[in-house]
Amino acid sequence: MNPGTNSWKSTSDSVQALELYGCFVVAYDNNISSELYEETFDLMEELFGLPIETKRRNTSEIPGFGYSGSFSFMPHLEYLGFENGGIFEAAKKFTSLMWPHGHDKFCETIYSYCKLLLELDHTVMKMVGSSYNLEKYMDPLIQSSFYMTRVMKYHSPGENKSDIGILPHRDKSFMAIIGSNEVKGLQIETRDGDWIDFEPSPGKFIVIVGEPFMAWSNGRIYCPLHKVTAIGSKEKYSIGLFSFVRGILQVPEELVDDENPLKFKSFSNLEFLEYCNEKGPKMKGAIQTYCGI
Ligand SMILES: O=C(O)CCC(=O)C(=O)O
Numbered sequence: 001m002n003p004g005t006n007s008w009k010s011t012s013d014s015v016q017a018l019e020l021y022g023c024f025v026v027a028y029d030n031n032i033s034s035e036l037y038e039e040t041f042d043l044m045e046e047l048f049g050l051p052i053e054t055k056r057r058n059t060s061e062i063p064g065f066g067y068s069g070s071f072s073f074m075p076h077l078e079y080l081g082f083e084n085g086g087i088f089e090a091a092k093k094f095t096s097l098m099w100p101h102g103h104d105k106f107c108e109t110i111y112s113y114c115k116l117l118l119e120l121d122h123t124v125m126k127m128v129g130s131s132y133n134l135e136k137y138m139d140p141l142i143q144s145s146f147y148m149t150r151v152m153k154y155h156s157p158g159e160n161k162s163d164i165g166i167l168p169h170r171d172k173s174f175m176a177i178i179g180s181n182e183v184k185g186l187q188i189e190t191r192d193g194d195w196i197d198f199e200p201s202p203g204k205f206i207v208i209v210g211e212p213f214m215a216w217s218n219g220r221i222y223c224p225l226h227k228v229t230a231i232g233s234k235e236k237y238s239i240g241l242f243s244f245v246r247g248i249l250q251v252p253e254e255l256v257d258d259e260n261p262l263k264f265k266s267f268s269n270l271e272f273l274e275y276c277n278e279k280g281p282k283m284k285g286a287i288q289t290y291c292g293i
């Protein structure tokens, strides 16, 4: 990504969007075919159509992973989160848990889909590194990341109706990349308090900064509040790839100077996740209370 070239321009635009909005939309249609996109979302219907006892087999110690749904405060949401869907063995393990007799098509489709999102995650990380001249930090961050694929179903509230899908929140992951079927509902809050819609379409993804990434950048990158509204008679399905960084995260010294004093102490992404889980879902600026200076 050399200064002056087109890829450098799109890099600086994207990083600027992360600073202003904490998110940006990627048209990834050259990399993900509409067939793969459609197949993946068709399979979501099949997955969520499994008996609840089967879906409950997907358990995890990590908050936000595993299976959950029918929350009193978010009655339309149901989700399944599993680790490392972009690694074939992990995709296979999740598939066998859901379909003990196997389901090759599901396994191959979800793996291909997650692998593309994984590549996109690495690309975005590298874009940030190149834009801030912090390239040397990016490979170690990527190498200590692990990923959750979380598939979400928002049950329809009914024709001409709308209801809460996910309450306004900031992500506790480092970064998330989300795509959905054609049903709208995800909204991101701007710094001015306006809510903007993510308009889903095949091959389009939204990259969302989580609180740990914002803290790592010493607040240079923004972390937006966002929410989902369940709307109308069609079910909404979305698939997110959420990254988490193991070990201790520390603001790079290059991002600290007299004008930008250190705003966050070193912290652990995973312990932060536990902390938020204990404090409950209402915490909006959790990272500040966790490790803000
Ligand atoms: O389903 C979506 O579009 C967004 C989900 C989300 O914000 C989350 O799981 O943190």
Ligand SMILES: [Fe+2]
Pocket: 169, 170, 171, 226
């Ligand atoms: Fe989120």
